[in-house]
Amino acid sequence: MSSVTSHGRRHYLFLLLSLLMLGTRAVVNAADTFDSGRNITDGETLVSAGGSFTMGFFSLGVPARRYLGIWFSVSEDAVCWVANRDRPINGTSGLLMLGDAGRLLLLDAGSGGQVIWSSNSTGSTTNSSTAQLLDSGNLVIRDGATSADSQLPMILWQSFDHPSNTLLPGMKTGKNRWTGAEWHITSWRSPTDPSPGPYRRGTETKKGSLPENAIWNGRAKTYRTGPWNGVYFNGVPEMASYADMFVYEVTVSPGEVSYGYAAKPGAPLSRIVVTDAGTVQRLVWDASSGAWKTFYSAPRDTCDAYARCGAFGLCDTGAASTSMCGCVRGFVPASPSAWYMRETSAGCRRSVALDCAGATDGLAVLRGVKLPDTYNASVDVSVGMEECRERCLVNCSCVAYAAADVRGGGCIIWSDTIVDIRYVDRGQDLYLRLAKSELAEDASRKMSAAIIATICVACAAAGVFLSLAFVIWRNRIRRIVSRDARRVAHKNDAAVHVEEGKPDPDDAATAVTAGSIDLATLEKATRNFSTRNVIGEGAFGVVYEGQLLQDHPLVAGLPGNGRKVAVKRLKVSSSLPSRVLSDYTREVETVCNLRHDNLVRLLAHCSDGNERVLVYEYVHNKSLNLYIFGKGSARASLNWARRLEIIRGIARGVWYLHEGLGEENVLVHRDLKPSNVLLDRHWRPKIAGFGTAKLFRDDLTGTQTVVVSPGYASPEYAKDGDMTPKCDVFSFGVVLLETVSGRRNSASPSVVSQAWKLWEERRVMDLLDPAVCRRPRGSGSSEIWSSELRRCIQVGLLCVQEAPGDRPAMSAVVGMLGSKDSRLEQPKCPALLQLGPTCYGGNGMSLDWEPSTVVNLT
Ligand SMILES: *[C@@H]1O[C@H](CO)[C@@H](O)[C@H](O)[C@H]1NC(C)=O
Ligand SMILES: *[C@@H]1O[C@H](CO)[C@@H](O)[C@H](O)[C@H]1NC(C)=O
Ligand SMILES: *[C@@H]1O[C@H](CO)[C@@H](O)[C@H](O)[C@H]1NC(C)=O
Ligand SMILES: *[C@@H]1O[C@H](CO)[C@@H](O)[C@H](O)[C@H]1NC(C)=O
Ligand SMILES: *[C@@H]1O[C@H](CO)[C@@H](O)[C@H](O)[C@H]1NC(C)=O
């Protein structure tokens, strides 16, 4: 496409010149518009008014095969539309002209003006139609004159209605039910051949089913996103993470079923592509590195392969030991011998028949799944969950039901086989209709659990002896342990299968590189660091609420209407050596590159004289301690499901700090505690306060500094300052137990000792905060819920083990919290801290972003 480059540049110049000439209409129009008075020949281009898109001729691989297409001006390889997909023009004799009746014609002038491609648009009543390349990447043909004061001219044809392999903001896939017209994107045959390949990505538009996107290979479905749940496609939870950039447009009306998306103001360029290999990717342009970043790519893993485990099969990437496939509760493999040979497509059959007439059947809940294909399901958006349940219980043909909209309401009922179910992050609950005897199994399971628990207590007692022995031994080899901690962490990874994908080291590169910001702007934003703007204060600085002006470049990178920022002004001693300052800058830049859903983002920093100011994203719901240790309604606003999601989110955030930046960049938070966990509007946890501790390393304050929050610091750190990722694991364990129980570890008895006591007495369920409703409404079985709780507390106890080597790595913690049935080790007696008489951190009602105390070791 090199020939295109030079012409593209020439047009930019041309555009500039025409702007300088104050745009007489003919000249300006020439840049992005043409009509029957002008032909586009090979070598000429059309550039959209804002410069985002360019249209012209190009070739792929074979220089003589020329195509007419539209590409991103900043990235010529990113071709988003091709006219003559399967008929390349031989050589540079191509010519695009606007023919009679507003029809766009691509001719091969070299072969006597043969029509290679035509827009087939009809209906122009005049001979004065025009074609224009809009800044959205849409090529439109309009009927008649385009003067601003006339009525809007009719659009005769637009390239957005005839997509290639790319979906741009403003395009859609789906179906017009009146005309029967369908929109989908089709893959290229190969990277150098844009002719339609076998893969197609579109929207499932069957009447009565919920809209969902799918990929087909020919007629066979290879992947589905899961139904639209009101917020995102049920199997694509990451959509919520980039909802700050895009608006998802799902339309279900008598006339149309479609999915499309629009870019929010200031969002970077983006596209969705179906590749020639049959994957769908959402790519976002990162202007700072000049590269496309992948925000979503599907199918993600083997469980995303359509109907991998057959009818009533359940795919679990956390169950490598059973080759990922299992059956939903109450079902067994239809053909055990085939299943043994890993041939699972025949699926599962019901083990005990339903008792339709006797009305003894019950319901079991399957939590956190991608809902089965809704193709044959019946959907009624007007009824609530209670009625949905009733309908399923009275109608014998019902096999399962689920909510159609996670925000409440709606009812999906499946009445034949259900396929393509998998565990997924933030998945939905699916209620299965089962025979009474299947549900009665709960009771016998409890019995066997009791037997196992007895054995476990014996094991635990042995464990206590072992750990006592270990404590003595540990003191001698502590140095070795801390040096090897990293290696231990990685060994543990291998032992536990992790459900979600590893944090992508690439994420760091996708960060909007936080730049520096000048002091004057920050003074303006915080009303001169007014005391009225103070929202928090800690050992290292004061945090202010700030309001940036609308047009500040930082604002563009903020989610939602986030013109608010949190501005942290650090207390820095006045005479710092330059080496320390350069260390500081480097470290700030590292932290700027951190970008994760569960970390508060550092947006910018400012170094001016002795001022060191950090600008963070503003998080609305304040910190976790205000809720879990708060009063009645604040406490009760965190139900069990929310608490579990918060715990999982914190785990993912800490995991990212430890491993998300690659082997060489292990960040230890050092001061994880509920007041350092902020909650956003959707109660998603965002970890704050990381980095600051690290920024204040030894030399910055002149003495060796250890940041200690009593109750949260691990024993080896509090005592000797040994700092490894396992210290964070310890603090995480305390935060987990505090979040479950609403008790402070710094209270007496501490939450850790309380948890251990209840664990030994096999009454661990009693640890749950009494403010939390015990039986979640609408849940069929409390068994699953209580096993979730027990599992969570067990993970917490494993994290607060005395010896760092006994604590799991953060990746393992994420895996254990995410999966439902992977084996957990039995905890030994945890580190029961000897706390001083004072409890730091005050009444817990202040939003302190900071460590509680600073201990200077001598
Ligand atoms: C455009 O090309 C057509 C076909 O070659 C030719 O007849 C016509 O005169 C050309 N128009 C202009 C304005 O060059
Ligand atoms: C393309 O054009 C060249 C020269 O103009 C000719 O030699 C060649 O055979 C043509 N190829 C095809 C496939 O028409
Ligand atoms: C335009 O119409 C012709 C004849 O009906 C058809 O052969 C051709 O495929 C159509 N082209 C497009 C781009 O739809
Ligand atoms: C458009 O132009 C063609 C030939 O140039 C002519 O035959 C036709 O009548 C014109 N149509 C109108 C509506 O002016
Ligand atoms: C829907 O029902 C038809 C006819 O019974 C069946 O062939 C098809 O496999 C079903 N599709 C799904 C997704 O269950």
Ligand SMILES: *[C@@H]1O[C@H](CO)[C@@H](O)[C@H](O)[C@H]1NC(C)=O
């Ligand atoms: C039971 O469900 C099936 C399938 O959804 C439906 O066709 C039938 O009308 C229902 N029967 C009753 C009695 O509601």
